Each structure stands twice: as structure tokens, then as C-alpha cells.
Amino acid sequence: MEESLALAIAIIFFAVIIIIKGVKIVPQSDLFLVERLGKYHKVLHGGFHIIIPIIDSVRAVLTSREQLVDIEKQSVITKDNVNISIDGIVFCKVDDAVQATYNVVDFKNAIANLAMTTLRAEIGGMDLDDTLSNRETLNAKLQTELGSAATNWGIKVTRVEIADISVPPSIEKAMNMQMEAEREKRAIQTKAEAQKEAQIREAEAFKQSEILKAEAIERMADAKRYEQEQTAAGQQEAMRLINISMMENEKAAEFLLAKDRVAAFEALAKSNSTNKMILPYDVTQIIGSTSVLGDAFFKGISDSKANNA
Structure with missing residues (x-):
């Protein structure tokens, strides 16, 4: 009886060991590589698996994580x-x-x-x-x-x-010195570029100013020329009208001369100068006639002398 009980216990214990060895619960991130009788059999992924104890064995446990x-x-x-x-x-x-x-x-x-x-x-x-x-x-x-x-x-x-x-420290020191030199070089280049840009802008501004001045002078010249052309056209038109008036009325020329004389005497009368003498209109006609006669007399004398010679 005791021997039978001991045998039963041994069989149960052996069965438990077999079950423990045969049941494999693989974590989700692991990989179990199984060999059967020393040869690769299969790879167990995450989950519940059963293998044959003694015949199958886990050769390696790997992880699928990075x-x-x-x-x-x-x-x-x-x-x-x-x-x-x-x-x-x-x-x-x-x-x-x-x-x-x-x-x-x-x-x-x-x-x-x-x-x-x-x-x-x-x-x-x-x-x-x-x-x-x-x-x-x-x-x-x-x-x-x-x-x-x-x-x-x-x-x-x-x-x-x-x-x-x-x-090495020596190389690092040399690199730092080179970096400082490059920074100074870039600073100088940036400053030079800024000065160059400023000079270019000043030159462009001066050029634009001169262009505007030239355009203003040209426009003023055009305006002055237009004014002169209009003045000349007006004078020409006035002369044409005067000529037409003189052709239509013989007294028109005398009217214009009388008008200019009146204006001249009026200006002379308004002058503050003391070296002036105003004569009546008839006296000026006599003086004009006398001068004409004198010119004719002296011209006749010169002609007679030329004939006697």
C-alpha cells in the first residue's frame, strides 16, 4: 500500500514537472527559439505555448524591442x-x-x-x-x-x-583662434558692405536729384519757349489787324502815331528830370519841316559844286 502511494506521488510529481517544462508563457516582447533534439524547431512569440519536455528545449530568449x-x-x-x-x-x-x-x-x-x-x-x-x-x-x-x-x-x-x-587641446585652441579670425573677417566684410551700400544709395540719390533738376530746367525752358511763341503769335496777329485797319481806314496810322506821341509827352511830363523842354505840337512840325528844307538846300549846293568841277 505504501509502495503504491509512493509510486502515485512520484508519478504525479513527474507529471507536474513535465507540465511545467512543457508549458511556456511567452511575454509579448520576447521571442523563444525552440530546438528539438538539438535542431532548430520553431520560434515562440508572445502567448501560451506547449512544448514536449526533454525532447524540446528553449535554445535562446531574445527580445523584439529596439x-x-x-x-x-x-x-x-x-x-x-x-x-x-x-x-x-x-x-x-x-x-x-x-x-x-x-x-x-x-x-x-x-x-x-x-x-x-x-x-x-x-x-x-x-x-x-x-x-x-x-x-x-x-x-x-x-x-x-x-x-x-x-x-x-x-x-x-x-x-x-x-x-x-x-x-586635442592644441587643436581646439587653434580652432578657437580660427573661429575668432573668421568672425572678425565677417564683421569687416559686413561693415564694408554696409559702407558700399550707403555710398551706392547716396550716389543714386544724387543722380535722381540731378535728373529731377534737369527735368525742371527742361520744363521751365519749354514753358518760356511756349510763352515766347504765344507772345510772338499775339504780336503777329496784332500787326495783321493793324495792317488790315490801315488798309481799310487811312486815318488809322495817324491815330496810332498821335497815340504814341501823347504817351511819350505824358511820360516826359511825369519825369522828374530838370533837363527837359516841352514844345507845342505845331512847333515840332515847323522844326521838322525846317530840317527837311535844310537837308535839301545843302544837297543842292553840293550837287552844283560837283557839276562846275
């Missing part, structure tokens, strides 16, 4: 022979659990070492200035190189970031 692989700080020589220290981070995730288990011993270590060698090769072909200023380009090249190699390991490289680039 993982970080540190690139340790290392010394690298650039193309222009500058020794710098650099480190970074690789973001990756398991894309194929079978390849990640059977194609590489430790994919994290393999990625870290591959990243270091690739980083040396890339920076060895770049100058210091390009290394410091083109981090995005360097990250893209590293991701491409690591991604092509990690594909054979069932690993997908999602991103590569260069964390820190350190240069």
Missing part, C-alpha cells in the same frame, strides 16, 4: 592627421531570431566591433572640419554599412548616432 549598442570611445586619425576621440550609439532590433542565434555568437558585440572598424575607415577618409561639421552624413554612412552587414545576422539597424567628438 536595443542600444554602445560604441566605446576610441582614438581615430583623420585624413589630415589629427588624432581625435569619438564614440556613438547604434539602435537596432532583432528582425530574424533564427539568424540572430545561429549566424553570430553575440550580435551586440559583433555590431559594436563592426561599428568601431567602420568608423575608423570613414573618418580616415575625411578631414577634421568635415568630421565635425558633417555628422549627419557620417551617421548615414555608418547606418548603411552596419545595416548591410547586420542583415546577415537577422538584425535591423534603425539608427546610428555619433555621441561625442573630442579633439
